[in-house]
Amino acid sequence: MLEAFDTGPLSWVKDEIDQSLKKVLASFNEVSQNVSDFASLRLTLAHLYQVNGALDMVGLEGCRRYCSEIEKLTNKLALEIVPVNPEVMAQLLLAVETLSQYLQDLLNGAPDIPMRLYPTLKPLVEAQGESIDESELFFPHTDISTPRDLPVNSIEESSIPIFVAEQRAVFQKSLLDWLLTKNPSALNHMREAIVKVQQVQVKNAPRTLWWAASAFADALTQAKVGDDNGAKKLCRKLDRQLGNLSLGDAKAPSQLLRELLYYVAISDRVTELISRVKDVFELDD
Numbered sequence: 001m002l003e004a005f006d007t008g009p010l011s012w013v014k015d016e017i018d019q020s021l022k023k024v025l026a027s028f029n030e031v032s033q034n035v036s037d038f039a040s041l042r043l044t045l046a047h048l049y050q051v052n053g054a055l056d057m058v059g060l061e062g063c064r065r066y067c068s069e070i071e072k073l074t075n076k077l078a079l080e081i082v083p084v085n086p087e088v089m090a091q092l093l094l095a096v097e098t099l100s101q102y103l104q105d106l107l108n109g110a111p112d113i114p115m116r117l118y119p120t121l122k123p124l125v126e127a128q129g130e131s132i133d134e135s136e137l138f139f140p141h142t143d144i145s146t147p148r149d150l151p152v153n154s155i156e157e158s159s160i161p162i163f164v165a166e167q168r169a170v171f172q173k174s175l176l177d178w179l180l181t182k183n184p185s186a187l188n189h190m191r192e193a194i195v196k197v198q199q200v201q202v203k204n205a206p207r208t209l210w211w212a213a214s215a216f217a218d219a220l221t222q223a224k225v226g227d228d229n230g231a232k233k234l235c236r237k238l239d240r241q242l243g244n245l246s247l248g249d250a251k252a253p254s255q256l257l258r259e260l261l262y263y264v265a266i267s268d269r270v271t272e273l274i275s276r277v278k279d280v281f282e283l284d285d
Contacts, residue, residue, distance in 0.1 A: 007107050009058040014107065017054050020047040021100050024070075025093065032089035041078040048074060060106075062114020062139045063099065066121050069132075070095050073124050082128055091123045114139055133230035135262035140281055142257050146208045147280065153199040160200050165246035167193040168239065175235055184221065190235075191217035197242065205252040206245070212260040213238055215277040219267035234259050 027044040031037065048071040055064040070092065076082040098120045106112060114137040125132040155163060174189035194217055198210030216234070220226045237256060244251070265283035269275040278284055 007109075010060070010103065010106060013054040013058060014103065017051050017103065018100070020050045020054075021096055023047045024051075024096050028089055028093050028096065031084065032086060032093065035084045035086060035089065038077060038084045041074055041084075045071060045074055045078065060103075060112065062112065062117065062137050063102065065137060066095075066099060066114065066117045069121055069124050070099075073128055076128060088127050091120075091127065095120045095124055112139075133233075133259075135230060135234075135259045136255075138258050138262040138265070140258065140261050140265070140283060142208075142254060142261070142281070144208070144281060145204050146211050147276070150207070150211065151199055153196070155200055157202065160202075161246050161248050163200055164197055164242060167197050168242040168246055171242060172239060175239065178220075179232065179235075182226075187217060187220055190220075194238070197245070201250070203250065206250050209241075209252040209257050209260070212257055212264065212277055212281075215264045215271075215273045216260045218271045218274050219263050222267050222270065225263050225267050228263070230259075231263050234263065 024044055024047050027040050027047075030040060048067065052064055052067045052071060055067055073082065073088070073092065077084050077088070082088065098117060102117060115134055118132075118134050118137050121137065122132060171190055171193040174186045174193065177183055178186035178190065191214060194210055194213045198207060198214055201207035201210060216231075216238075220231065220235075225231050237259070241253070241256060261277070261281055261283060264274060264277050264281075267274055269278065
């Protein structure tokens with residue numbers, strides 16, 4: 001069950017955030033009425049920076065990610081990298097108003113679910129000629145240990161990089177096969193390689209990452225996951241992470257874990273592993 005949002009820290013900085021956002025809205029309104037006079041946008045960046053800092057301080061990662069994109073687009077407008085026009089200014093105004101309302105909703109008792117901000121974030125990113133996946137606003141609780149009963153393969157620590165390199169080769173071949181043919185057996189080989197990598201992990205963070213990756217591999221059998229371009233890009237990220245691991249870098253990026261959990265969250269409970277990961281991370285919430 002979703003934990004209630006702790007409004008205490010936000011309440012301490014809410015007035016400061018509101019004042020900064022009002023100044024941002026005033027600036028955006030002025031520019032929207034006269035798009036040729038956009039010099040004030042450079043000053044607006046300072047207010048957005050203050051908002052971003054406050055959001056970071058109170059741990060609202062999703063809101064900070066959202067505000068960073070507003071700041072990024074505003075900077076590109078100020079530098080004339082992106083042309084200033086009424087449409088993009090209207091999108092910015094809506095984005096700031098949405099953020100302001102979202103923060104007020106949190107104070108009123110709403111849960112912190114940053115994916116609600118995605119519809120107004122997407123146009124800002126696309127205005128810059130880029131793209132964004134909904135998974136980038138997915139912030140589940142990840143400070144969770146894997147179950148203790150997971151199978152373990154206790155090999156010499158010095159042998160782990162070589163072992164991972166071997167599994168990466170299997171993963172790469174199987175991934176290419178799956179992307180070209182959608183062969184279910186290729187997915188099985190990908191999953192087996194990931195499971196073997198998970199079993200040799202000594203520390204909890206990488207073990208958790210590869211356990212979630214195993215469930216992600218299961219989820220790829222479902223069309224709504226396997227046909228998703230973001231999921232395909234995530235497969236390539238896993239390949240790069242295997243490469244890092246084979247070179248002795250056992251870091252487990254939190255963003256990568258969140259993306260894996262996102263696709264597990266939107267998948268159906270078709271395997272015991274998916275169900276277990278969903279339950280441990282409370283992904284149905």
